[in-house]
Amino acid sequence: MQREDALNLMHEYTKNDALRKHMYAVEAAMRAYARKFGEDEELWGVVGLLHDFDYEMYPNIPDHPFKGSAILKEKGVSEEIRTAILGHASFTNVPRETLMAKTLFAVDELCGFISACALVRPNKISDLEASSVKKKMKDKAFAKNVNRDEIIQGATELNIELTEHINFTIEAMRSMASNLGL
Numbered sequence: 001m002q003r004e005d006a007l008n009l010m011h012e013y014t015k016n017d018a019l020r021k022h023m024y025a026v027e028a029a030m031r032a033y034a035r036k037f038g039e040d041e042e043l044w045g046v047v048g049l050l051h052d053f054d055y056e057m058y059p060n061i062p063d064h065p066f067k068g069s070a071i072l073k074e075k076g077v078s079e080e081i082r083t084a085i086l087g088h089a090s091f092t093n094v095p096r097e098t099l100m101a102k103t104l105f106a107v108d109e110l111c112g113f114i115s116a117c118a119l120v121r122p123n124k125i126s127d128l129e130a131s132s133v134k135k136k137m138k139d140k141a142f143a144k145n146v147n148r149d150e151i152i153q154g155a156t157e158l159n160i161e162l163t164e165h166i167n168f169t170i171e172a173m174r175s176m177a178s179n180l181g182l
Contacts, residue, residue, distance in 0.1 A: 001077050006046040009075070010053045013068075019056055021180050022112055023049050025173050028180075029107035030100075032172035037099060043081070047104055050077075051085045061091055090150060096157065106154030109147050110169050116143035118173075118182045125174050125182040130166035 014020055030048035034041040054068025069082045084101040086094040088108050096102045117136050118125040137148050155165040173180060 001046050001050075001075075001081065003042060003045055003049065006049045010049050013053045013071075014056050016056055019052060022115065023052055024176060025111040025115060025180050026051060026104070026107055028176045029111055029169045029172040030103060032168065032175075033103045033107070034100075036168070037103075039100065044100055044103070047081055047084050047100060048107070050081070051088050051104055051108060065089070065092065090147075090153075102154075102157045105150070106158045106160075106165065107169055108154075109150045110154065110166065111173065113137070113143055113146045113148075113151060114166070114170055114173055115180065115182060116146065125170065125177050125180075128170055128174075130163045130170065133166050133170070134163070 010020065010023060014023070027045045027048035030044040031041050033039075034044035050068075050072070051065070054071060055064050058064045058067040065085050065088065069086055072082050072085070080098070080100070083094065084096075084098060084104050086092050087096040087101045088104045096105050113136070114125070114128070114133060117133050118128050121128060121132075136142050137151070152162060155162045158165065160168075173182065
């Protein structure tokens with residue numbers, strides 16, 4: 001699946017601007033990690049764009065992301081993409097066996113949390129640092145729906161130190177800051 005097709009599908013199913021921005025952020029992080037790991041940037045970007053495309057229509061567990069996976073299967077999307085998307089949340093119990101799947105899991109919650117951190121700062125993401133993100137992670141009332149344990153687990157599964165992972169993801173998102181409203 002090409003980015004344009006993924007983008008059209010995401011827009012067809014997702015009308016909420018904040019959710020779209022989240023998927024753009026995850027796409028940016030996935031593309032940056034693909035470059036770092038020498039992987040297929042287009043493929044990884046598509047996975048980032050599509051990982052939550054069904055969430056607005058099917059927000060309840062276990063519908064999301066399983067309903068989305070069925071839609072993608074009908075459209076002929078590869079098992080590699082669908083399996084990575086199914087593994088992006090712990091509750092699915094789908095093992096993350098590929099580097100792409102592990103990376104999607106690692107950046108999903110983190111992108112949401114970084115966005116929340118940036119939105120409460122005067123300069124948004126332009127001067128955000130990992131130390132500020134880690135400090136906010138300790139405040140359980142801030143962005144309380146973001147699973148901090150999954151952020152930490154994601155870095156561990158990638159075998160990347162948490163501060164390095166946060167900084168890398170911030171930089172990836174910073175490259176698209178205007179599109180993300182950050």
